[in-house]
Amino acid sequence: MDRIQSLELDLDRLVTGLQEVTSAFAGTVAGLDPQATVPTCPEWRVRDLVGHIGQAYRWSAGLVRSRAAAPPPDPRDAEPGGPQEWTTWLRDSAADLVAAITDAGPETDVWTFVGEQPARFWLRRMLADSAVHLADAAITAGRPFTISPDLAADTISEGLGLISTAGAAGLKPELGELRGHGQTLQLRPTDVEPGWLITREADGVTWERRTADADVVVESPVRDLLLVFSRRTTPDDPRLTISGDQALVDHWWDHTSF
Known part of the structure; x- marks a missing residue:
């Protein structure tokens, strides 16, 4: 498949953006009932949403390290721990992805579902995925959805x-x-x-x-x-x-x- 269009944000901003959105997500789900349904993803509970974010970071980090395909995991199989552990687990998961891309080199070709792409593809993909799920968390919590305009645009x-x-x-x-x-x-x-x-x-x-x-x-x-x-x-x-x-x-x- 074609190479994905060039970045609008530089690598450093993608890294800080991932950290920013991950922290915002962790703060938004804090205090929510882990068994509450996510209205915009009704097949998921809050725990599944949290599990998906951290699990997806770790899964994509594994793709970068192996440079080979691996089936997407089921969020229900994730082990984010109890709610009091979610923030640390999410931040550690984001750090794992950043470390994998740094170690491999952001321009190193790796497997993606749209053909080989630079490893930074997964940083941007996970940032975008988490930005959307931050909205899911905000809607579930009944709070305003807030995100930096540059991250929303990207x-x-x-x-x-x-x-x-x-x-x-x-x-x-x-x-x-x-x-x-x-x-x-x-x-x-x-x-x-x-x-x-x-x-x-x-x-x-x-x-x-x-x-x-x-x-x-x-x-x-x-x-x-x-x-x-x-x-x-x-x-x-x-x-x-x-x-x-x-x-x-x-x-x-x-x-x-x-």
Whole structure:
């Protein structure tokens, strides 16, 4: 498959971003009932969500060290310990991933589900995954979702990079429904620049980081764009301003998943 598009954040920011999001996640789940259901991932309990984060860090660290494929583990098999141990376990898991990438070299090719990529792929992937699950934790806790705008923006770009990768529909067949005939969607954040111009082409999705006119424009702070992009809120969320062809946004939302 194609190489994923170049980084928008440098390696140091990806590392500090992972630490930042991991700490925010740990703080958000502190005090929650481990058996409580996560509304945005109803098949998981809070303990499963915590287990997934730390387990995914350690699993991806193992992929970097072995440079070979390994099946994704079941979050229910993770052993994060009791709630009082979660913060330490999560931070240690993040440190394990950073150490694996540092030792291997961030530009060393390793296995990924989209073909060989530099080891730093897993740092960015885990940061993006944790950013979305931070939203899950905040929704579960009934707290506002907060994230640095640069991390929210890079999570959107990382997701678009995966969606637009050649063969993406082979991994998630519903993405094949995003093919089109030049229809354009503009994600326009009010607090960072530029936005994202997404085009539905006959052979898949393409995108650029630029602000432009489009068939439909979705405007809000980047945090809220991330929520709708990751399906943690719906297109009718009043925090979003949508102008143009609403059906394009609804179609996109219906055929993406994270």
